[in-house]
Amino acid sequence: MNSEVSYLLLKNVVDKLQLDLINEADxxxxxxxxxxxxxxxxxxxxxxxGDLWIxxxxxxxxxxxxxxxxxxxxxxxxxxxxxxxxxxxxxEKEINLFKSNLSAYELxxxxxxxxx
Amino acid sequence: xxxYLMDLHIHSVLSPCADITMTPGNIVETAAQKGINIISITxxxxxxxxxxxxxxxxxxxxxxIPGIEVQSKEEIHLLSYFASLDxxxxxSNIIYNNLPNIKNDEEKFGYQIVVDKKDTFVKKEExxxxxxxxxxxxxxxxxxxxxNGICVPSHVDRSFGxxxxxxxxxxxxxxxxxxxxxxxxxxxxxxxxxxxKKYSFLKNSDSHYLNQIKPTMxxxxxxxxxxKELFKYFKTHNNSEYIL
Numbered sequence: 001m002n003s004e005v006s007y008l009l010l011k012n013v014v015d016k017l018q019l020d021l022i023n024e025a026d027x028x029x030x031x032x033x034x035x036x037x038x039x040x041x042x043x044x045x046x047x048x049x050g051d052l053w054i055x056x057x058x059x060x061x062x063x064x065x066x067x068x069x070x071x072x073x074x075x076x077x078x079x080x081x082x083x084x085x086x087x088x089x090x091x092e093k094e095i096n097l098f099k100s101n102l103s104a105y106e107l108x109x110x111x112x113x114x115x116x
Numbered sequence: 117x118x119x120y121l122m123d124l125h126i127h128s129v130l131s132p133c134a135d136i137t138m139t140p141g142n143i144v145e146t147a148a149q150k151g152i153n154i155i156s157i158t159x160x161x162x163x164x165x166x167x168x169x170x171x172x173x174x175x176x177x178x179x180x181i182p183g184i185e186v187q188s189k190e191e192i193h194l195l196s197y198f199a200s201l202d203x204x205x206x207x208s209n210i211i212y213n214n215l216p217n218i219k220n221d222e223e224k225f226g227y228q229i230v231v232d233k234k235d236t237f238v239k240k241e242e243x244x245x246x247x248x249x250x251x252x253x254x255x256x257x258x259x260x261x262x263x264n265g266i267c268v269p270s271h272v273d274r275s276f277g278x279x280x281x282x283x284x285x286x287x288x289x290x291x292x293x294x295x296x297x298x299x300x301x302x303x304x305x306x307x308x309x310x311x312x313k314k315y316s317f318l319k320n321s322d323s324h325y326l327n328q329i330k331p332t333m334x335x336x337x338x339x340x341x342x343x344k345e346l347f348k349y350f351k352t353h354n355n356s357e358y359i360l
Contacts, residue, residue, distance in 0.1 A: 040283030041273075059190050059252075061282040081189075083252065085288070 008032070008114060010072050010096060013052065017110050019075060019098035022082060023090035029072040034111050036104045040065050047071050052111065054104045058082040063089040063097075072096065077104050118339045121331035122358075123147065124156040124181060125195060125270065125295065125320030128169070131159045132226035132246055134324045140169035141235030146326045148176050154346070155329075156183035158195050160245045161215055163208035164230045167201060171233035179343060181350075185270060186211050187246075188253045192278050193270035195295060196260040199347045203263040210259060214249040253278070257290050266351050268293040268318055273300075279309070292316055293355070298332065302356060317356040333358040 011027035013019070032050040037043040038057045047053055049070040055062065058081050066074050073096030076082050082099065090097040100107060126143055127134035140157060147155045155178060157169050163184045173180035182204035183197045198204040219242055220228055228241035251259070253269075260267035269278040269285075272294050278285055285294070295318045296305060305312050319332045335358045337349060 039281055041280050044283045057190065057282075059282055059286070060288075061284065061286055065283050 008116060010052075013111070013114065013116075014098065016114055017075075017100065017102075017107060019100050022076075022087055022099050023095065023097040025090075025094040025096045027096065029096065031072050031116060034108060034116055035071065036108065044068060052116070054107055056080040056104075058086055060085040060089050062086055063093055063095050066095045067093055073098060075100055075107060077102060077107055117336050120153040120179075120335050120337055121151055122154040122333040122335065123152050123321050123323070123329055123331060124154070124158070124183065124197070124318060124333075125185070126155060126157050126323045126329060127185075128157050128159055128165045129227065129229040129231065130162055130165045130241060130245070131324070132220060132222075132228050132244070133160070134226070135326070136227060136229075137326055138324065139229075139231055139235045140165055140172050141231075142326055143323075143329065144169070144173050144176050144178055144180075146329050147178055150330060152178070152329070152331050154179040154181065156181040156195075156197060158183040158185040160185055161187060161208075161211050161247065161249065162228075162241060162245050163204050164241065166204060168231055168233040168235070170201060172235065179346060181347065184208050184211065186251075186256055187248045187276065188256055189248050189250050190253055190281055191248055191276060192253055192281050193276040194253060194256050194260075194278075195268040195270050196256070196265045197268070197347075197350075198260075198263060198265040199344065200264075203265060207259055207263045207265065211249055211251070212243070214251050215243060215245070216247055216250075218244045218247060220244040253286075254289060261290070266293060267291055268295050270295045271297045271322060273297055273305075284309075285311070285315075293318055295320060296359075298322065302359060316354040317359060319359045332360055334360060 035047040035051040047069040053071040075098045079101040257267045272279045323329045
């Protein structure tokens with residue numbers, strides 16, 4: 001029997017969720033969960049490695065928190081403004097950063113359908 | 117030399133969340149009764165009671181530092197203190213113009229009352245002051261400095277606090293003061309966040325009711341110091357050592 005384990009990669013998610021690429025670092029990262037949060041102190045404590053993090057917070061500290069928590073990528077949802085410094089830091093620190101006009105709820109629905 | 121007691125974060129009736137008894141006159145009177153010499157009234161996103169408050173404070177020989185508490189687009193509260201009413205008004209006008217045009221619902225949020233120097237009702241502020249301006253924290257710090265003021269993130273680890281919302285203090289934020297939560301000690305902060313040692317701490321009551329006003333800091337300065345000298349001293353010294 002062929003027991004194949006299927007991994008969900010960021011590049012598939014980007015495609016399926018039609019995310020806008022703000023910074024592309026490594027889209028071959030595995031997505032193995034999702035975390036939603038805008039209070040960064042809480043995200044620092046709760047987000048797990050490999051999670052795809054959805055937030056409306058566009059401040060540059062998002063990139064530091066993404067680095068710290070080792071999430072696979074960050075989606076700024078609801079078309080919220082992303083600070084210029086945030087984009088620069090994402091490039092510098094090689095963090096996958098995306099934007100979407102969908103709400104966190106709508107994005108999570110789609111993620112759930114993908115098996116996340 | 118003289119010991120001066122301070123409390124630099126008090127909300128007046130202009131803040132919808134403050135009690136209806138928080139008129140500048142009552143605030144100044146309460147401060148005087150408690151032996152507080154230096155206060156600041158810092159309403160949410162508006163400074164429309166400060167001109168009256170300055171007159172009232174002067175009569176009672178209380179120093180009033182013109183101030184305001186602004187909510188940034190990251191939903192962070194930042195106190196700003198100024199050397200003059202003009203500087204404060206320059207800043208607060210920008211803030212007001214960057215607040216969304218949403219009408220206050222008194223039933224839900226409370227009254228927003230402007231008073232005159234006799235402490236009597238003048239008008240209600242129609243725009244809801246409990247909102248975020250569309251200005252970033254960096255922009256607010258910059259605007260405060262442009263108007264010769266001091267910008268101090270409020271209660272950094274509580275709701276609407278810089279550390280609570282953004283996880284830590286961004287390295288590119290040009291501040292030297294932070295406000296601690298009044299129920300915690302400096303030791304607690306140094307232990308939890310060692311990097312905060314480089315900042316000067318302020319402790320204030322963040323009063324919304326008269327009985328919350330209390331001396332939270334004390335400094336030793338020459339007797340009858342001028343306001344100008346007082347502000348200069350405050351701006352250039354590490355105030356952590358004055359916390360009560």
